[in-house]
Amino acid sequence: MLPKEKGMEVLEAFDLTKSYRAAGQLTGVDHHTVARLVAARALGTELNDEPLVRSRVAEHHRIYKPWITEPGAWLQYDFGAGPVIDGLAVVLFCAWLAWSRFRVILPLSDRSLPSVIAALDRTFRSLGGLAPTYVLTDNEKSVTDRHIAGIAIRNQTAVDVSRYYGITIATCVPADPESKGGSESSVKLAKADLVPTDYNLRDDYCSFAELEAACSEVAHGFNARPHAVTKRAPAELLAVERLALHAVPDAPYTAAFGESRTVSWSALVSFRGARYSVPDRLAGGQVWVRAAAGEVVMVAGEGSGATEVARHRLVGPGQASVSEEHYPNRQGRDPLRRTPRPNKPSEAAFLALGEGAKLYLVEAGAAGARRIETRMAEAVTLAALHGADAVDVALGAAAIVGRFAEGDLGSILVHGTGATRAPTGPPAEHSLSAGTAMWSVLPAPDEDDER
Secondary structure (H helix, E strand, O other), X not given: OOOHHHHHHXXXXXXXXXXXXXXXXXXXXXXXXXXXXXXXXXXXXXXXXXXXXXXXXXXXXXXXXXOOOOOOOEEEEEEEEEEEEOOEEEEEXXXXXXXXXXXXXXXXXXXXXXXXXXXXXXXXXXXXXXXXXXXXXXXXXXXXXXXXXXXEEEOHHHHHHHHHHOOEEEEOOOOOHXXXXXXXXXXXXXXHHHOOOOOOOOOOOOOHHHHHHHHHHHHHHHHHOOOOOOOOOHHHHHHHHHHHOEEOOOOOOHHHHOEEEEOOOOOEEEEOOEEEEOOHHHOOOEEEEEEEOOEEEEEEOOHHHOEEEEEEEOOOOOOEEOOHXXXXXXXXXXXXXXXXXXXXXXXXXXXXXXXXXXXXXXXXXXXXXXXXXXXXXXXXXXXXXXXXXXXXXXHHHHHHHXXXXXXXXXXXXXXXXXXXXXXXXXXXXXXOOOOOHHHHXXXXXXXXXXX
């Protein structure tokens, strides 16, 4: 016969999956056993709690002291393999309060320490900004440097996190069902509901946001339904356990924001072999970077003053993700769209005429026009006679049709172009060779015009 505790676990798995075979796979028993236990419960029959004892191994049977939990003492967490989204294998972070059985399920991009810290912080916030005395994990390498004589040596970051949140991080005793069973059961049940299988008929996820919503829905179902052991809903018991929990700081621990990175002078941050942009005001400074939900999140500042400054979709090594809004006051380095910058008073006077003047200079340079400085001085002189706006329009027209010879500007200005304003940029198909298709819109030049 199965132990009573095992029988309760089997029934809980069946209630969640509504499948004998699925419940059997999750709990490690035959599906016929699941059916028998379900039938016995329906008849009101008490489950036999006598374990199966074989005389040959009775003398070697392991006797262990039961682990009695108390409110506010323990929170356990473990990981399970989640679904694959856009080629990225997701990790399911499953945490539960041992006394109230209140569960939290979160999808993570990896099991790195920054991700774990961020997940623990979100867990504490979901409990109302409260934390227990102890946090138990399955001997995770992310919080342990090494072992000496069976004793786990915590890494410095894990120690700092413990002090910040006022908790003690502990690791499960190997092969101990009392300390490990709760978290492992939570992982199995979460995977049964969240990972697409032939049993739950769940479709694949299109995004991390969809998976996050599903995790929240599944956890809510766990917490709203009476538990098989306590006969009360975990959400109801959490209201009692909160009285024994302690408050955590308002701001997350800094390492929860991710890994520290220096921003280059081009406002780029390197992360996992790829480059991501941040607002250019942060160039030369420091930011925190972490992967979350298929995205790269960047935070600047410390403690309660930390704010998110950028978010990009995760890209592969050697690639880059650059947002134009991060460079509002910076000109790009597109060789076909260079912006003139004056270095002399004469250049400044010409460019001050407007966008047509800037376009004229760019196109004249591309066409290899001769005596450009002379034409620029001529334009400034004409502006004093005809007005800057009229000359700017004429310069733009001359740039479009490639007329940069002596007298061209005056001819366009006198005979008119029909334009109402100067063009603001080069044509879409910019070329180093000046075309003549637009000459037909201009008046015929005088015979004494220089060609």
